[in-house]
Amino acid sequence: MASKKSKKLILLFVFFLGLSVFLSAKSNAYFSDKISSTSSFSAGNWETNPKIVINEIYPNPAAGGLEQIELYNDSDNDIDLTDWTIEDGNYSPRSLTGKIILAKSFLVLTKGSGADFTFGLNNDGDILILKKGIEIIDQVSWGIWVDGNLVDNAVNPAQGKSIGRYPDGLDTNFDLLDFNEMNISLGLINIYP
Ligand SMILES: [Ca+2]
Ligand SMILES: [Ca+2]
Ligand SMILES: [Ca+2]
Secondary structure, rough: OHHHHHHHHHHHHHHHHHHHHHHHHHHHHHHHHHHHHHHHHHHHHHHOOOOOOEEEOOOOOOOOOOOOEEEEEEOOOOOOOOEEEEEEEOOOOEEOOEEEEOOOOOOEEEOOOOOOOOOOOOEEEEOOOOOEEEEEEEEEEEEEEOOOHHHHOEEEOOOOOEEEEEOOOOOOHHHHHHHEEEOOOOOOOOOOO
């Protein structure tokens, strides 16, 4: 009698043990699915986000030159910049609608009335912000521009020189390291100084 009862208890115990293992495995699997799908989603987001960067900045042109900005498309797809904007520290965005940047290619924006932008790139420091809608895709500060973290600002280029990422597209989000003063190469690959 007693052994039958304890057998029953053991069976019951084994049943609940199995049930709890099953449930925890299931919830773990669910949890890990959720985690992995979340992380792959955000990784995917980073991957599929258009990998366009502000690649070279020419704020202090040689006499007679125009300020210019080079964008670089570090993805394998051509990207339509409709609804994209670029702005400097005056935060008056200029539309890039109608422009297309080809895969692994450059797009040069030139200052001038009727040209691509009219804001001035301050020689002693400024910020450039590239946006897709309201989403910031890339931003770069140089010189003395106060962006909350002066330490990582890229250097001011001398007159007639630019600052550019080397290699093209390098983006560690630490402008001082990503950008070097270099000879201008607007529309062309950046050349190490
Ligand atoms: Ca300037
Ligand atoms: Ca900064
Ligand atoms: Ca270049």
